[in-house]
Amino acid sequence: MWYYEKKLQYPVKVRECNPRLAKYLIEQYGGADGELAAALRYLNQRYTIPDKVIGLLTDIGTEEFAHLEMIATMVYKLTKDATAEQMKEAGLGAHYANHDKALFYNNAGGVPWTASYIQAKGDPIADIYEDIAAEEKARATYQWIINMSDDPDLNDGLKYLREREVVHSLRFREAAEILKEERDKKIIF
Amino acid sequence: MFTQRKYYYPYISPFDPCRPIEVKSYETPPQLYIGFQPPSLPQYESPKEALYRGTLWPALYSPYRNPYERGDEQQ
Secondary structure, eight states: OOOSSOSSSOOOOOOOOOOHHHHHHHHHHHSSSSSHHHHHHHHHHHHGGGGGHHHHHHHHHHHHHHHHHHHHHHHHHHHHTTOOHHHTTTHHHHHHHHHTTTOOOTTTOOBOOGGGGGGOOOOHHHHHHHHHHHHHHHHHHHHHHHHHHHHHHHHHHHHHHHHHHHHHHHHHHHHHHHHOSSOOOOOOO | OOOEEEEEEOOOTEEEESSOOEEEEEEEEEEEHSOOOOOTTOOOOOHHHHHHHHHSOOGGGGOOOOHHTTTOOOO
C-alpha cells in the first residue's frame, strides 16, 4: 500500500501560459516513454523478478508516480487560463473539443496511452534491460522538450526530472549486475 | 568463469495455493559477460559444428533446456 504526501517531489513553477508547450510536455504524461508507462511497467514487473531487485522496482515505480504528478501540474498550469482560441492556435483544438482543459493520457500527437507501450517478459535480464532503455528514452525526451522550451522556471523542473532518469538508469544497471552475480549459485553435491 | 543460469529461492507464503516451486532459475547467457568481443577467440573445429551451434566461437555458445525437464525444482 502507499502513503500520500500532499506535496510535489520538487517544486513546479511555470512563468507563462503556454499551451503549445503543454502539447509537447504531454508526451511525458501519456507517451510511450512517459512517467505513466514507467510507473506501471516497474510496479508490474516486480512480481516475477528475483527477490533482490523487487524493492528497487517498487521504489522507482513509486517515484515515477511522483514525477507523473509533477508533469500533470506543469501541463495544468500551462493551459489552465488559455482561451479556446489559444488552445486552437497551440494545436490543441482536437484536445479541447474532446476534453476541454482536462488532462488526458495521450502523447504529443494525441494518440491515447496503450498497455502495449510496456512489457513484462518474465525473463529478469530482458525486463531490467527494457527498464534501462526506458530511462534513457525518457531522458532523451526531457532533453528534446527542454530544447523547445524558453521558460526557465519550467526548465528547472524538467532538468530535475531528467537527472532522476540518469540516477534510475544507473540503479537498473546495478540491478543487472546483481542478477549476473554468482552468489545464488545452486550448490550441487 | 561464469554460469549461464542463476538460481534463487523466492519467498514462500504458508498460504500459497499451489505447491511451491522452491528454487527458480533464470538465464544469464554469455553475451552479458563479454562486453566487446576480444579478437582471435578460439573457434569450433569444423564449419559444420559452427553452423549447428549458430556461432563460430564456443565462448558465445549458450545451451538451453526446458527448466521443467531439467528438474530445477528438486533441490
